[in-house]
Amino acid sequence: MRINYNFAFFDESSKREIRRAILKAIAIPGYQVPFASREMPIARGWGTGGLQLTLSLVGKEDILKVMDQGSDESVNAVNIKKLITKTTGIKVTHDTGEASIIQSRHRIPEIPLQEGQILVLQVPLPEPLRYYEPSEYETKKLHAEQEYSGAWLMLFEQIMNYGNMATGADHPVMVHGRYVMAPSPIPRFDNPKLNRSKALILFGAGREKKVYALPPYTQVVSLAFDDYPFEVESFHNKCCRLCGATGVYLDEFIDEGTGATGATTYQCNDMGFCLHNLNQKSR
């Protein structure tokens, strides 16, 4: 028994169903729309939410970029790209500017996104209130009633305990003055890029079966207090060891080349961006 898969893996009615959920998500920015998340040929928790959105949107003319934690060549990014190209035959790229759809896990590319582009973010835990309320039934009510004191209290308690807000990635944001939203664990460094983004940003949580969206130019504010403002990760006085870029999100490396000292060096996390810089220089 040999079977050929449909274009973009899904049957057409499944794609339409997912697109309907996406449209609803765009109509209510920051609201988590439940959808009938399918099982995918990659594992739950490995980007099935983002993958389903991408597959439902992708057309023959699209150019796709997939990155995982900033890298186009990371195991999972390669795997996802392989599945999409295997079932669609579309073109893939490392170049952020060239891509029409960018699927990413936990990073927003350093090169600013443009109108007409779609950024699809993979989301493990879409519920920003889950930290203090385990029940889905309850968090749904809290969102409906715009009851977000728990989220503020969480940050307040961090300030009390640790002297500052101690969120890592996934610092909660307020969308369009209405919904508190989990930004998919992108680092805090990327939170400001969500605000008034020129590109459409979609969030897909496959295992948790939720889609949410930020239509272009939506106001997105990271939760913070007047006396304790929101702060991004600090890379002060540090630059990429390869391309020399500053003001970007950097990965930390223990440099084995320096011998026993094992000095810490830094490198652009966004590899597409770093390669772009290196190519520019060599020209």
Added chain:
Amino acid sequence: MGYVAVKGGTIAIEESIKRLTYERLKQGKVIDVDRIEAGMRCLIDQVMSESSLYSESLAATAIKQAEGNPEEAVFLMRAYRSTLPRKHYSRIVRSEDMVVERRISACFKDIPGGQILGAAFDYTQRLLDFELNEETDEDAIIWLHEYALESGAENDHTVLDGLPKVLDYLREEGLLAACEDNDTEPDDVTKESIQFPTSRSQRLQILTRGQTGAVTSLGYAALRSYGALHPTVGELRIGNLPVYVDNPFTEENEDENAYYIGAIKVTEVESLFPVCKQMKHGEKEIEFGIGYGICYGQNETKAIAMSILDHCLETGNPEYPTHNEEFVLLHIDSVESTGFISHLKLPHYVTFQSELDSVRKSKKGGKSKERESVEEPRHEN
């Protein structure tokens, strides 16, 4: 360093996949899919049940590809299932119509229609049978021939379909409250994600496709201590259920116009739980509550555990996690739980870097605060 420096991930992955194929083939032997289908009946049943996809041949292929790992086989089947359009819904399947192969009741010694032991591991001594190492196809043929002669299956006219339900007997006796048919269209959890509180049809669907081990463990927890429910298995039956679909081209569908498309083998369990019923004037009465379990193939432990959990979720006692529908239903799916746990193997260096930043910041700025918090309790003492 991480999994990739700048580039080179693609080649590494190709090699890893080759290595996987090597592991499957390194002894220079392959297992035939039809031999899996013939000899791995219980694993196939388990995989079909957890996949929500009834096909022995697809399950056998999945088991071969997964090298016998059930979670991987279920994953393959579920992913394939996602590509299948839903063209028809069957007519309602009634378990009274089952062609029974095995049927037992723990309630009564003798039940209308009789206890039928059928095939079960329950009555074997679990001694490893080393003779199986020498077993050949010829041995199987000879055994089958002898068995046919001995059992005289051709002269056996026992009626095995339309057997009465044990619970109906209790209803006739007035020991079990009669329940009305609920003919509302069931929700389909694969077409629409569940919202809480759930409907019973949603609960039963999630339970029946739950990972066998997870359903068993939670059922056991409810049985042992969290609620300490001790049900009696009213009836456990295993057999084939005929499945019919309506003629899609005619408006009105009579029974005789429906098409028979095959049969599915299921395990069905109806358990009885003593429950306390509040009567007038503070009086109390004990009556029976029901738990229902059903799953593809022969998987008796799972079906019984499902019946326990069904009852737990119906009563919804807030004291116990096993009675909490979010706790049970959101954590027993094989593909979801194994997927999310295995995702921890993915690189997390962006999120970890972000955490590092917070930890370093709190180490720098938190010193004075730490001292305060240590001193405070001393003052109180």
